[in-house]
Amino acid sequence: MAGIAGIASDNASEEVLEMLCTIRHRGKTRISVFEKEGTTAGIIWNEPEDDSVREFLDAGEAGYYNSPGNYAIVKPDNGSFTMTRDELGSAPLYYGSDNDGNICFASEIKALLPITSNIIELSPGHVYEDDEVRSYFGIRSGRKTEKTPDKIASELNRLLDRAVADCLSGDDTGSFLSGGLDSSAICALASRHMKKLRTFAAGLKGAPDLEHAREMAGYLGSEHHEMIITPEKLTAVLPEVIYHLESFDALLVRSSLTNYLVACLASEHVSDVFTGEGGDELFAGYGYLKSIPSERLEDELLRITGTMHNTALQRVDRSASAHGLTPHLIFTNPEVVKFAFSIPVEYKIHGTTEKWILRKAMKGLLPEKIRCRPKVKFWEGAGVKELIADYAEQNISDRDYRAERDLKNGIILGSKEELLYYRVFREHFGSDINLSFVGRTITH
Numbered sequence: 001m002a003g004i005a006g007i008a009s010d011n012a013s014e015e016v017l018e019m020l021c022t023i024r025h026r027g028k029t030r031i032s033v034f035e036k037e038g039t040t041a042g043i044i045w046n047e048p049e050d051d052s053v054r055e056f057l058d059a060g061e062a063g064y065y066n067s068p069g070n071y072a073i074v075k076p077d078n079g080s081f082t083m084t085r086d087e088l089g090s091a092p093l094y095y096g097s098d099n100d101g102n103i104c105f106a107s108e109i110k111a112l113l114p115i116t117s118n119i120i121e122l123s124p125g126h127v128y129e130d131d132e133v134r135s136y137f138g139i140r141s142g143r144k145t146e147k148t149p150d151k152i153a154s155e156l157n158r159l160l161d162r163a164v165a166d167c168l169s170g171d172d173t174g175s176f177l178s179g180g181l182d183s184s185a186i187c188a189l190a191s192r193h194m195k196k197l198r199t200f201a202a203g204l205k206g207a208p209d210l211e212h213a214r215e216m217a218g219y220l221g222s223e224h225h226e227m228i229i230t231p232e233k234l235t236a237v238l239p240e241v242i243y244h245l246e247s248f249d250a251l252l253v254r255s256s257l258t259n260y261l262v263a264c265l266a267s268e269h270v271s272d273v274f275t276g277e278g279g280d281e282l283f284a285g286y287g288y289l290k291s292i293p294s295e296r297l298e299d300e301l302l303r304i305t306g307t308m309h310n311t312a313l314q315r316v317d318r319s320a321s322a323h324g325l326t327p328h329l330i331f332t333n334p335e336v337v338k339f340a341f342s343i344p345v346e347y348k349i350h351g352t353t354e355k356w357i358l359r360k361a362m363k364g365l366l367p368e369k370i371r372c373r374p375k376v377k378f379w380e381g382a383g384v385k386e387l388i389a390d391y392a393e394q395n396i397s398d399r400d401y402r403a404e405r406d407l408k409n410g411i412i413l414g415s416k417e418e419l420l421y422y423r424v425f426r427e428h429f430g431s432d433i434n435l436s437f438v439g440r441t442i443t444h
Helices: 013-022 051-058 149-167 181-191 208-220 231-245 250-267 279-283 287-291 294-306 312-321 334-340 356-361 387-395 398-404 416-429
Strands: 002-007 030-036 039-045 062-067 070-077 080-085 094-097 103-106 126-129 132-135 173-176 198-204 223-229 272-275 326-329
Touching (some): 013 030, 013 039, 030 051, 039 062, 039 070, 039 080, 062 326, 149 181, 149 272, 173 181, 181 279, 198 208, 198 250, 231 250, 250 387, 250 416, 272 312, 279 294, 279 334, 287 294, 312 326, 387 416, 398 416
Parallel strands (some): 173 198
Antiparallel strands (some): 002 039, 002 103, 030 039, 070 080, 126 132
16 A cells, blocks of 8 residues: 655655655555655655555656556646546545645545645546646446357456456455455455465454355365454444545445454455455446346446445545555456446346356356355445444434534535534544535435
């Protein structure tokens, strides 16, 4: 994992160092601050000999490249800079201006807050250059393949396997394992390239994810680690999660609780982790998608894939980086994404089966019980479900909710649970901040 920060100003090393220190969790072992062409910038990172970070530093740039499709780059340019964010937004990048009008940037908003309250998120697949933002990449529907399902499944298996192999960094790479199709598929592929895969799961006692993760780990023979979470632990960790997540979106926070804790567990054993986010968006894994007419399904998949930077990808980045882990998102590999949108939608939802083509691609690699397991929402599988919503109901009155749900930024909080999260968010980041960077999950 790595983080970057900087200001379009000379002689600002002290300020940039302070910015980097606020996101020190993103890189606990190394830090470098430099000046070039009217910009002071810096990088923090974990690995002592990270070739990609070294390449950026040698070029006088602030940037990092975790894996294909996961990078952020800032290149100083004569008193300003050019910022580039990866295609889907796996790597976060924000910017704003200080009181003197100098543009500044950082991997997380907490590094910018001492300088400005008007923080802007650089959109995925966009470049900031000459005070303008332009798109260099857009997720589009590709020309549909005419190959048979068997050949499509074989090609998908090959692409996913290559994406896993490209991310391996020796035996110090583990994997999150929920026991669902996506994480199990990645673990199965990774185990083919590793002598001993370490897997990690977390959930409340009796949670379905724990049971299925144990079964999958036993099937693979992985070194499996699990964390049993108590309801008290979930509520106690809320302030930490919201601080790192930098959001109060109800579904995002709720789904990040166990992700944050399992990342903590994994960080005690490995430096890198595989994770299965993106499979539901690319291959139609969500239940509501079955009710969408086939002629409109592709558009919805494009939409939800294009908003992952404020949902699943933000959850993974912040949960992992909070504990110094580098996440590898196999499904967001550019080649996998491109191929996924060349697959006809009737092979994604086939009859009543979601992610049909992905299940077919994993035939023989997974136990049938896991390969055919229906989609379960992240917090349901971990056993969280309505526990936090009930906690909010007990702690926030109807009167308080009515009085506080309308924020001055024009945002209307959708539930007492979301108000609970916003109160914590406000304690960390204040109430005067521009909230345009906070994504909001569309519920179905």
